[in-house]
Amino acid sequence: MELKEILAVSGYPGLYKYVAQSTRGVIVEGLADGKRMNVPSNARVSSMTDISVFTDSEDRPLADVFTAFYAHTGGKPTIGHKEDAAKIAKTFAEVVPDYDPDRVHASDMKKIVQWFNVLVAAGMTEFKLPEEPEEAEE
Numbered sequence: 001m002e003l004k005e006i007l008a009v010s011g012y013p014g015l016y017k018y019v020a021q022s023t024r025g026v027i028v029e030g031l032a033d034g035k036r037m038n039v040p041s042n043a044r045v046s047s048m049t050d051i052s053v054f055t056d057s058e059d060r061p062l063a064d065v066f067t068a069f070y071a072h073t074g075g076k077p078t079i080g081h082k083e084d085a086a087k088i089a090k091t092f093a094e095v096v097p098d099y100d101p102d103r104v105h106a107s108d109m110k111k112i113v114q115w116f117n118v119l120v121a122a123g124m125t126e127f128k129l130p131e132e133p134e135e136a137e138e
Contacts, residue, residue, distance in 0.1 A: 005017055026039045026041075053065050085110070
């Protein structure tokens with residue numbers, strides 16, 4: 001399972017693995033429960049590789065944030081997403097010290113922490129972005 005196959009669907013809790021394209025949308029499988037469902041074509045679907053975190057310098061891909069969390073926890077789940085917002089912010093600041101506190105809200109941190117825990121529980125150990133194909137020189 002690669003990070004590019006993992007999707008977040010607006011309005012649906014948790015993360016989903018892409019299974020197939022259907023005539024009315026996308027078929028996904030829940031990482032937590034393994035149940036399949038059809039996501040309508042008008043739903044907002046985001047791949048984990050398309051999401052980034054605002055930092056003081058440039059945006060940091062979510063894959064890098066997950067890798068930092070993995071190194072911070074030694075491959076174990078991190079703090080629960082239902083913990084106190086201040087506690088989550090403290091942990092997030094330890095892992096991503098250069099995040100922009102004006103643009104990264106507590107709800108964003110909770111969601112990232114929750115996603116990381118779901119991915120670790122699903123057995124993911126490597127969070128890397130797909131390599132971009134090199135353009136041919138002319």
